[in-house]
Amino acid sequence: MDINSFSDLGIDPKILQTVVEMGFEEPTPIQNRCIPAILSGRDLVGQAQTGTGKTAAFGIPAIQMADRGSKTPSILILCPTRELAIQVTGELIKLAKYIDGVFTVPVYGGQPIARQLQALKKGAQIVVGTPGRVIDHLKRGTLKLGALKLVVLDEADEMLNMGFREDLEEILSFSHGKSQTVMFSATVPKPIRQIMNRWMTEPEMIKVEGKTETAPGIEQYIMEVRDSVRTEAVSRVMDIGNFKLALIFCNTKRLCDTLVEELQARGYSADALHGDMTQIVRDKVMNKFRNRGIDMLVATDVAARGLDVDNIDIVFNYDIPQDPEYYVHRIGRTGRAGKTGVAITFASGRKRKRIQFIEKVIRTRLQPIPMPSMHDVEQSKIDAHYEELIETLEAGGLRPYIEQLEPLAESEFTPIEIAAALFKMRVGKV
Numbered sequence: 001m002d003i004n005s006f007s008d009l010g011i012d013p014k015i016l017q018t019v020v021e022m023g024f025e026e027p028t029p030i031q032n033r034c035i036p037a038i039l040s041g042r043d044l045v046g047q048a049q050t051g052t053g054k055t056a057a058f059g060i061p062a063i064q065m066a067d068r069g070s071k072t073p074s075i076l077i078l079c080p081t082r083e084l085a086i087q088v089t090g091e092l093i094k095l096a097k098y099i100d101g102v103f104t105v106p107v108y109g110g111q112p113i114a115r116q117l118q119a120l121k122k123g124a125q126i127v128v129g130t131p132g133r134v135i136d137h138l139k140r141g142t143l144k145l146g147a148l149k150l151v152v153l154d155e156a157d158e159m160l161n162m163g164f165r166e167d168l169e170e171i172l173s174f175s176h177g178k179s180q181t182v183m184f185s186a187t188v189p190k191p192i193r194q195i196m197n198r199w200m201t202e203p204e205m206i207k208v209e210g211k212t213e214t215a216p217g218i219e220q221y222i223m224e225v226r227d228s229v230r231t232e233a234v235s236r237v238m239d240i241g242n243f244k245l246a247l248i249f250c251n252t253k254r255l256c257d258t259l260v261e262e263l264q265a266r267g268y269s270a271d272a273l274h275g276d277m278t279q280i281v282r283d284k285v286m287n288k289f290r291n292r293g294i295d296m297l298v299a300t301d302v303a304a305r306g307l308d309v310d311n312i313d314i315v316f317n318y319d320i321p322q323d324p325e326y327y328v329h330r331i332g333r334t335g336r337a338g339k340t341g342v343a344i345t346f347a348s349g350r351k352r353k354r355i356q357f358i359e360k361v362i363r364t365r366l367q368p369i370p371m372p373s374m375h376d377v378e379q380s381k382i383d384a385h386y387e388e389l390i391e392t393l394e395a396g397g398l399r400p401y402i403e404q405l406e407p408l409a410e411s412e413f414t415p416i417e418i419a420a421a422l423f424k425m426r427v428g429k430v
């Protein structure tokens with residue numbers, strides 16, 4: 001059965017109205033299958049890659065199922081990071097725009113607990129939080145799960161990777177048997193299956209093949225360079241490629257920091273995003289990146305996971321990802337919403353094996369490209385100025401400048417020499 005309209009999914013007309021206003025023309029495959037299943041009351045495990053619209057897949061039924069105006073929350077959504085909790089809350093608030101009596105409140109570490117207490121006290125029907133902070137509130141008695149109808153685990157595999165297993169089990173032990181449990185995960189490894197068996201009732205498995213698996217809009221390259229010249233390679237690619245927003249992945253926090261320093265020393269506006277930074281700093285960095293205040297974000301997998309930033313032109317794998325799944329997630333940050341994107345993975349000779357493994361899993365060959373030469377960089381600079389020159393000539397209005405230069409042209413210099421000198425001043429050293 002193929003449904004191609006939101007209006008066939010049993011959604012409240014008022015939510016439908018927002019969906020239309022948000023410009024969603026048709027449900028994504030995961031939304032198509034999950035929305036009716038969640039509304040029917042079933043436990044469910046949804047497996048899909050990043051960027052497939054999972055937030056609305058659980059967000060729409062969550063809003064619809066929330067006990068409107070109730071003092072205790074009926075929906076709990078768990079996310080691995082503060083950024084994701086904030087992002088999910090934002091999307092839910094948007095989706096609930098025309099629904100009265102449904103308020104969504106985020107709770108996460110790093111924010112003063114007093115502010116969250118106040119928000120909870122006013123009466124939140126949907127709580128979105130990181131597992132640690134949710135446990136804090138449960139222990140303080142400031143969050144009560146007595147009226148819970150639905151628990152959603154977003155990015156469940158990532159929560160386990162981050163060491164939230166105990167916290168998750170503790171929360172699920174509160175809700176087990178009383179509420180519906182829905183889980184989203186890009187992968188379903190053994191620990192996830194254990195949680196399913198233990199805390200879920202005959203969950204329906206919904207797996208959607210990620211379009212990122214083949215990533216039609218993303219050009220995937222491998223650049224074989226030694227580790228020590230990777231930063232130079234990033235710079236050259238950025239200089240010649242006319243890329244505005246770049247996301248660069250490293251496997252460790254330390255390397256992120258080092259790389260940011262190197263890029264800043266080269267005059268780029270770059271910033272890091274990783275788990276060692278305080279919440280305030282992370283928010284600042286994300287805002288700068290979204291508003292184009294920086295043009296390179298250097299991140300670890302965990303920090304960048306699930307972040308929804310549009311218009312990333314290029315993704316660099318400064319380090320080869322630990323896992324092919326990570327590769328898919330990383331490059332899926334570009335080429336979103338039908339746009340094209342570029343992904344470049346650095347690898348030196350002996351790392352070729354790991355690339356081959358990734359290529360096998362994703363069933364795609366990465367195209368080798370050479371590192372741009374200094375000559376390429378200079379040529380691209382000249383090309384850019386050349387274009388600017390032609391545009392200026394075509395735009396006209398040169399009379400006053402001609403008058404300025406005429407005396408010089410009557411001296412020992414030819415007009416072409418004068419033009420060349422100005423071009424040299426403009427382009428810099430060739």
Ligand code: ADP
Pocket residue numbers: 023024025026027028031049050051052053054055056306308
């Ligand atoms: P995931 O959680 O699967 O990584 P998100 O829920 O963050 O994906 O959605 C990715 C992007 O797609 C968001 O910008 C979201 O607003 C958009 N989106 C979600 N559903 C639709 C839809 N049906 N049509 C168009 N865009 C959508």
Ligand code: MG
Pocket residue numbers: 054055154306
């Ligand atoms: Mg998501």
